[in-house]
Amino acid sequence: MTAAPPRAVVTAAAASLLRHLADVHGPLMLHQSGGCCDGSAPMCFPLGEFVIGDRDVLLGVLDLRLGVGEAGATEPQDDDAVPLWISGPQFDAWKHTQLVLDVVPGRGAGFSLEAPEGLRLLSRGRVFDADELTALSTDTPMVGADWALGVRPGPSPLPLVVAEAADACPVPNRQS
Template sequence: MTNGDQPRVAATDAALAFLAEIKQDHPEILFHQSGGCCDGSSPMCYPVSDYRVGETDVKLGEIGGVPFYISGSQYAVWAHTQLIIDVVPGRGGMFSLDNGRERRFLTRSRLFDGGEVCPLPEMARSSGTT
């Protein structure tokens, strides 16, 4: 990235430490930003083998070496927003790997300003991987 470039998804130090803890138990994982009614702003963390990435999902980038996806329809709404993954006390989503650890991931956000350049994300391939 050049000066002024910003990633579309970033993580706090606390989120990266929590992610490293989860990766000790589950080395091959991915994130998908939930858009469902139950876990609204929760990024869901799944074993790669347990989640099929949809062909309209958008890969925003990676955090801690873990790919981060969002649905195409959600990306259309949040295209000018940087997602910042953080950790707060609580329980994770029912099927997310952060569940049962008394902490959970949370998505915070900020709008890109007019002077920032952010790389365009890639669409997921129909095979379910990128």
């Protein structure tokens, strides 16, 4: 049986931006927006500034200590740990998809910490294959109510940082 894949990965460029933002603002958190003001952009906030609901789902804790292709041996702490959340109903719609957090030039809306940097976070998605979905079928995602009680996930046994978004969600060959 295939090991359960991480529900979220980050590109090296996005991890670098998050490291910079953590140096400036301290510990961070991310929430995958479900629409409204910023469309469906991932939003970056100082840790605790965005209130997590009891039914919000933790997609993963990004470990900013890691490089491309590395897996975590220990739980990330403090500025190195960036929890990534999504609302429960939105998770139900996306649960078959791995979120790939990327960064692109441009300016998103003013709510997210990266807005003044001339860059914006972008969510890409990759549909899990049949083996991955089977592995995930026994995985119960952590929700905000668990987090509020102090429950934390362990380190991911699989890499969370990819060099480029195409490494996690390749673009099919295009015919001219």
